[in-house]
Amino acid sequence: MYRYLMLLTCVVAVGFQGWRTLYNNFAIDEVHINALQNGIIQSIREIPGFLSLLVIYLLLLFKEHRLALYSVLLLGISIAIAGYLNSFVGLIFSTFLLSTGMHYSTTCNKSLVLQYFDKRQAPIVFGRQSSYKALANIGIGIVIFIFSTLKLPTATVYLIIGIGVILAVIYASRIDPTANFQTKQHKTMVLKRKYWLFYIVNFLSGARRQIFVVFAVFILVQRHHYSIMMITGLFILNNIITFFISPLIGRMINRFDERRVLITEYTAMLFIFAGYAFIDNGWIVGILYLLDNIFYPCSMAINTYFQKIGDPKDIAPSMAMGFTINHISAVVIPVLGGALWMLDYQIPFLLGFVLSLFSLFFVNKMRPVHPDK
Numbered sequence: 001m002y003r004y005l006m007l008l009t010c011v012v013a014v015g016f017q018g019w020r021t022l023y024n025n026f027a028i029d030e031v032h033i034n035a036l037q038n039g040i041i042q043s044i045r046e047i048p049g050f051l052s053l054l055v056i057y058l059l060l061l062f063k064e065h066r067l068a069l070y071s072v073l074l075l076g077i078s079i080a081i082a083g084y085l086n087s088f089v090g091l092i093f094s095t096f097l098l099s100t101g102m103h104y105s106t107t108c109n110k111s112l113v114l115q116y117f118d119k120r121q122a123p124i125v126f127g128r129q130s131s132y133k134a135l136a137n138i139g140i141g142i143v144i145f146i147f148s149t150l151k152l153p154t155a156t157v158y159l160i161i162g163i164g165v166i167l168a169v170i171y172a173s174r175i176d177p178t179a180n181f182q183t184k185q186h187k188t189m190v191l192k193r194k195y196w197l198f199y200i201v202n203f204l205s206g207a208r209r210q211i212f213v214v215f216a217v218f219i220l221v222q223r224h225h226y227s228i229m230m231i232t233g234l235f236i237l238n239n240i241i242t243f244f245i246s247p248l249i250g251r252m253i254n255r256f257d258e259r260r261v262l263i264t265e266y267t268a269m270l271f272i273f274a275g276y277a278f279i280d281n282g283w284i285v286g287i288l289y290l291l292d293n294i295f296y297p298c299s300m301a302i303n304t305y306f307q308k309i310g311d312p313k314d315i316a317p318s319m320a321m322g323f324t325i326n327h328i329s330a331v332v333i334p335v336l337g338g339a340l341w342m343l344d345y346q347i348p349f350l351l352g353f354v355l356s357l358f359s360l361f362f363v364n365k366m367r368p369v370h371p372d373k
Contacts, residue, residue: 039338
């Protein structure tokens with residue numbers, strides 16, 4: 001299961017990072033969308049995340065590791081066709097398909113890690129996944145950088161990446177990673193009062209993250225005029241740093257507990273969002289983007305916290321529920337943020353600052369739980 005999940009993690013990383021690297025320049029330079037249209041697209045992109053709860057019912061039809069695989073297949077198909085749907089409506093359609101594949105595979109991946117690995121192993125596995133994902137991101141970044149120097153059309157690059165993902169899925173389909181020791185999971189919706197803090201922190205994390213996902217690269221391209229090659233170079237540098245940092249975060253969770261790790265993340269976010277809003281130097285904003293990504297793997301602590309407080313039978317439905325809650329705000333914030341951007345680009349980032357304050361308040365309520373208990 002470890003090798004299987006690492007493979008799918010890397011394939012999803014290659015596909016999603018490849019799409020994401022090209023998206024802003026493709027959307028702005030070739031499709032000519034504005035900030036409001038981008039917000040609409042990003043809100044629609046998050047609808048599958050909001051509907052991650054449906055994973056629970058799909059598990060009645062498919063084994064969880066196979067559902068993860070089929071989701072990655074959908075991701076590959078959507079990337080392959082994305083460059084040929086070069087209109088506002090086409091962007092909405094390809095982005096929705098891609099998002100469905102990415103969110104459902106991620107939901108299953110988190111669930112399988114928490115089921116197959118114990119409380120000490122899970123943070124390490126999540127950290128290694130983040131590290132390998134960064135390595136895969138570096139690889140696809142280099143590939144896109146080379147394609148950019150060759151002046152290949154964006155549609156062709158998307159097609160090549162999509163076909164690569166599909167071929168990897170065909171290879172992975174020959175692997176059976178299952179074992180008989182994991183706890184049988186509930187296959188109905190689980191919503192319990194004792195998990196209230198897990199739900200709230202997930203909600204705030206999703207809201208804060210959406211501001212970064214939608215507007216961090218957008219500000220670099222639109223306001224600071226980063227080219228595809230500059231964005232690609234930034235992604236490569238970011239992932240080199242993440243490759244070394246992520247395993248350390250997994251070990252930090254075991255050493256210090258989830259509460260302290262998340263406090264560190266959200267304290268850093270206060271300074272980063274303030275910087276996005278008030279600093280007008282493109283190079284410094286690029287550094288803020290790197291810092292934002294460096295702290296993002298800390299969010300794995302939300303899931304390992306659930307593993308320590310939750311019923312083992314609730315892992316699969318709760319990961320789906322958590323992902324749905326994580327995306328409630330994500331359906332609204334991109335459109336709202338895009339509209340606010342039209343008034344003043346600083347407003348979405350100030351909203352992120354406020355959300356980070358609320359996150360700090362609630363993660364302080366987490367009770368430390370030793371992984372051996």
